[in-house]
Amino acid sequence: MRRLLYVLIFLATLGILAAFAIVGLNLRGETKLPDPPTAFNSTAQLVERGRYLALAGNCAGCHSALGAAPYAGGVGIETPFGTVFASNLTPDPAAGIGRWNSDHFWRALHNGRSKDGRLLYPAFPYPNFTRVTREDSDAIFAYLRTVPPSPEPNRPHELRFPYDTQAALAVWRALSFTAGTFDSNPDKSTEWNRGAYLVDGLGHCIACHGTRNVLGATQEKLGLSGGLIAVQNWYAPSLTSNREAGVAEWAPHDVVELLKNGRSERGSVMGPMADVVYGSTQHLTEADLLAMASYLKELPSTSTAVASTTSPKREARVMEHGQRIFDQRCAYCHGDQGQGAVGAYPPLAGNRAVLMNSPVNLIQIVRHGGFLPTTAGNPRPYGMPPFRIVLDDTDVAAVLTYVRGSWGNDAPPVTARDMLRQ
Structure with missing residues (x-):
């Protein structure tokens, strides 16, 4: 006792x-x-x-x-x-x-x-x-x-x-959590520091583009390295990777156009990011958007494109099934060779969103549609209709496997397990 x-x-x-x-x-x-x-x-x-x-x-x-x-x-x-x-x-x-x-x-x-x-x-x-x-x-x-x-x-x-x-x-x-303040970096320009304040503070970009631990806290040390948005099943791509959504190689004008209009010559936004552009960034001044571009372009790079020595294995029957669906449902807008249409439909050949390791966003777009935000610079954006009524999981996996493995694309196939995760 x-x-x-x-x-x-x-x-x-x-x-x-x-x-x-x-x-x-x-x-x-x-x-x-x-x-x-x-x-x-x-x-x-x-x-x-x-x-x-x-x-x-x-x-x-x-x-x-x-x-x-x-x-x-x-x-x-x-x-x-x-x-x-x-x-x-x-x-x-x-x-x-x-x-x-x-x-x-x-x-x-x-x-x-x-x-x-x-x-x-x-x-x-x-x-x-x-x-x-x-x-x-x-x-x-x-x-x-x-x-x-x-x-x-x-x-x-x-x-x-x-x-x-x-x-x-x-x-x-x-x-x-520890309460803090924004501390300017004296080694950086005023524009860069303004961009850091907007991205890391008011814009709270890491809330989506950051990795979260088991307690749901963002892992600050990993920065804007990308993360799955819980429950919504959208992946906010890494802003530090040139294989995902990094803009280090973009001209500042292209970054501003993307945040202002929802599209630029280098890409477009859909899903939760379309809501951000619609409700927030399209209303910001040119100076603030350039500041954000300055900061985002100088984020430390976490990966570079590495050529794979072996191509992912794709089943011929799946590729054939996927091609039939693509020819019937997709080619009219995206082109027979996935080349897209300038100013209207994005190209699928060489598209970073298509080639990312995670196919979750592609599955969401095919199932539920993909829509750019309505902005002053793009008041009547083109959108993609949802196909969940006419395509089942096997069809979606097949057409995405075909898209990710055609016209020079060499991304892994979409599996039944990928579909179940959605």
């Missing part, structure tokens, strides 16, 4: 020490609310700046549900742990942030805490927004105070136990 008592005391001591450690780690860089609150004076200029910054951060993308009031929340963000619902950011005093002051808002962005100190879920990307300056936070807050108030109540999150507890969130934060 005495030995058991000692073991229990030891375990209790470890538990207390762990609890203190978790609390201490959660307080790293903590922002204390000043008393009295910081004086806040809004101006028309500040509001306009905040409107622009909210676009740069794509705030409406999560906080504005289709057909509902702007910034009234309600959008469900699906995660492997359940669904997090975006909150109401309108100035409604009961449902929104009408009773918040600028200090509360700054703490939410910088520390991931709500007005009452409650820990926020990182579906709200405060691990990136922690780099946003206080001046920009105040500007966004000034803008949000001008949007029409909506009484739409916040929907409770639908998370599985124990992920729905503040204790579990505190453990996550202790392991995965």
